[in-house]
Amino acid sequence: MLARLLLLSTCAWIVQAQDISKFVLSDDAAKKTLIKNEINVDTAEKIAKACVEFAKKNNQAVTVFVLTPTGQTVYSYRMDGQVPINIETARLKAESVLFTRDSTHARANQVANNISLQMRWAPLGVFPVPGGLPIVAGGQMIGAVGVGGGTRDEDCAYEALTQVVGPQPPLAPPTPPAVPQAK
Numbered sequence: 001m002l003a004r005l006l007l008l009s010t011c012a013w014i015v016q017a018q019d020i021s022k023f024v025l026s027d028d029a030a031k032k033t034l035i036k037n038e039i040n041v042d043t044a045e046k047i048a049k050a051c052v053e054f055a056k057k058n059n060q061a062v063t064v065f066v067l068t069p070t071g072q073t074v075y076s077y078r079m080d081g082q083v084p085i086n087i088e089t090a091r092l093k094a095e096s097v098l099f100t101r102d103s104t105h106a107r108a109n110q111v112a113n114n115i116s117l118q119m120r121w122a123p124l125g126v127f128p129v130p131g132g133l134p135i136v137a138g139g140q141m142i143g144a145v146g147v148g149g150g151t152r153d154e155d156c157a158y159e160a161l162t163q164v165v166g167p168q169p170p171l172a173p174p175t176p177p178a179v180p181q182a183k
Contacts, residue, residue, distance in 0.1 A: 018166050020138030038068045039135055039143035043164060044075035047135070050160035051147055052079060060150035063090040064157075066135070067144045071098050074143065086149030092125065093132030093153070094146030099124060101141060104132035105154055106172040113179045130154040130175075137165050 023043045030036040044066035055062040061079040063086050068074055078087055093104045100107055107128040111118045121128065131153030135143040145161065147153040154171065161168045 018137045018139075020140060020142065023135075023137045023165055024142055035068075035070075037138075037140045037142050038070075039066065039074055041074055044143065046164045047145055047160045048075050048077040050163045051145075051156045052077060054152075054156045054159045055079065055150055058150070058152060058156075060152065060156075061086075062150040062153065062156055063087045063148050064160075065091045065094040065146045067094045067098065067146075069098065069141055069143060071095060079149070082149050088148070089127065089129065090131070090146045090148030090153075092127035092146065093129065093148060094144045095125060095132075096127045097132045097134050097144035097146070099126050101134060103130070103134070103154070103169075103172050104128055104146075105130035105175070108175050109172055112176045130172075131157060133157045133161060133168070135161060135165060136168055 020037065023039060025033065025036060025038050025040050029040075047066055048064040051062060051064045061081040063078045063082050064076065065073060066075045096104050096107065104127060107126060108130060111121065111128045131148055132144065132146040133154070134141045135145055145157045147157045150156060158168065158171055
């Protein structure tokens with residue numbers, strides 16, 4: 001337990017120590033938008049391309065959405081062979097991160113075996129399925145990524161984020177197994 005806490009605190013320090021300036025809007029762009037800590041298109045494109053490379057290596061096809069912290073699309077990419085539901089779930093995963101400021105896998109763990117929480121979140125559009133992650137640089141959420149269509153969507157997103165931006169918050173533990181319902 002102590003080793004896990006030490007690892008988490010070390011990861012948190014590394015994430016906060018990142019130079020955020022190379023991942024967010026330039027000063028000139030920030031003057032126009034009045035927002036500084038928002039992912040820039042170059043970083044968003046690199047994240048999507050890194051995720052696509054991961055998917056290709058793992059014989060998958062995915063769709064990737066990268067959003068600003070306020071929900072605007074910065075970059076999206078659909079590999080060939082994606083059906084509409086794959087595209088929509090990628091977008092929903094990224095949007096869900098914006099609502100919760102957490103991974104969609106962490107939220108999936110919260111709603112597992114909790115029907116009342118599932119029902120409360122459904123009208124809000126929270127999509128608690130692994131594959132959506134906050135994009136963190138310098139201790140700030142600068143955007144969100146959502147990946148849909150593959151069998152390893154969360155791994156794809158996490159690998160891309162750590163490759164492009166650097167260390168990210170640790171992934172959520174596996175989702176607890178379903179509890180059998182009483183009859």
